[in-house]
Each structure stands twice: as structure tokens, then as C-alpha cells.
Amino acid sequence: MNKEKLLPIRINRKVAKAVGLKESLFIIRIMELSKLNNENIKIHDGLIWVKRSLKEWHNDFYFMPIDTIRRILSKLREKNIIYAENLNNDKMNNTLWYSINVSELNFLITGDTGSSELNERLKKEKLQKK
Incomplete structure (x- = not known):
């Protein structure tokens, strides 16, 4: 088990729903994890990123098979x-870094399209449906 x-x-409940x-x-x-202060956290393009391997995910959620993860x-x-994304300095390291798209998550939870990026995406989707 990881020393973490x-x-x-x-x-x-809101996120799960x-x-x-x-x-x-x-x-x-x-x-x-993004609230912790360690070497597996970085800020990139204005977002907080968390470095996480599949093994680490599996340590967290040991009851799920790796394929499910x-x-x-x-x-x-x-x-x-x-x-x-792979934000590692060493390109041989394929461990991914994860960040949350807060605008998209908020939209899914509340239906609020406050983000202009999200508004543009929704407009495109509506036009494609026509």
C-alpha cells in the first residue's frame, strides 16, 4: 500500500446524481487531493492538477477492478x-495529471450555463440538432 x-x-449526493x-x-x-500540499499537485493553465497513477487510483478504490477504473x-x-494530461517533465513518465472542469460539473449539477465556453458549446449542439 502507498505511504500516502x-x-x-x-x-x-448532488455530484452523484x-x-x-x-x-x-x-x-x-x-x-x-487538490487541497493537499505535495509534489503530486501543480497549477497549470490556471487549473489545479493532481498526479495519479492507475495503481494509486486502485489503492483508493480497491473494491473496483482496474478496468472499471x-x-x-x-x-x-x-x-x-x-x-x-501528461504534464510530467520526463516524457517517459506516462502518469496522468487530472483536473476538474468546474464549469461543466456546475452545469451538470445546477443547469447553470454561466460559462461563456459552455454557452458556445451548447449553441453549437443546438445548431447541430436542427
């Missing part, structure tokens, strides 16, 4: 709820 202190698993229970666990964990993270990326 194990954080309790938390559930936020908006994105799904398992998906919400990952979002809440990213939020919790991959699917959940992929689904969150496809829905534009989280960002995942």
Missing part, C-alpha cells in the same frame, strides 16, 4: 467533466 494517508471515501455514483467518487477524490476515468474525460 488513506483518505475516507466521501459521497456528494449528476454524474453517477462511481464517477462522483473520482471527482470528489480529485477535489480532496479505466472506464470511469475515460467516461469522465469523454463527457468533459475532467481533464487528463
Whole structure:
């Protein structure tokens, strides 16, 4: 097991209702980890990023198979709820860094389209449906 202190698993009902229970666990964990002060946190492009390997995700959510973890993270990326990038200085290191798309998450929870980026995306989607 990783030397990192194990954080309790938390559930936020609003987030779970908006994105799904398992998906919400990952979002809440990213939020919790982003508050820690260690080498696995960085600010890039104005966002807080958390470095996390699949093994570390599996340590957090040991009751989920790694394939399920991959699917959940992929689904969150496809829905534009989280960002995942390789922000490592060593390009041989493929560990991804994760950040939350707060505008998209807020939209899914509240329906508020306060973000101009989100408004533009919604307008494009409406035009494509016509």
C-alpha cells in the first residue's frame, strides 16, 4: 500500500446524481487531493492538477477492478467533466495529471450555463440538432 494517508471515501449526493455514483467518487477524490500540499499537485493553465497513477487510483478504490477504473476515468474525460494530461517533465513518465472542469460539473449539477465556453458549446449542439 502507498505511504500516502488513506483518505475516507466521501459521497456528494448532488455530484452523484449528476454524474453517477462511481464517477462522483473520482471527482470528489480529485477535489480532496487538490487541497493537499505535495509534489503530486501543480497549477497549470490556471487549473489545479493532481498526479495519479492507475495503481494509486486502485489503492483508493480497491473494491473496483482496474478496468472499471479505466472506464470511469475515460467516461469522465469523454463527457468533459475532467481533464487528463501528461504534464510530467520526463516524457517517459506516462502518469496522468487530472483536473476538474468546474464549469461543466456546475452545469451538470445546477443547469447553470454561466460559462461563456459552455454557452458556445451548447449553441453549437443546438445548431447541430436542427
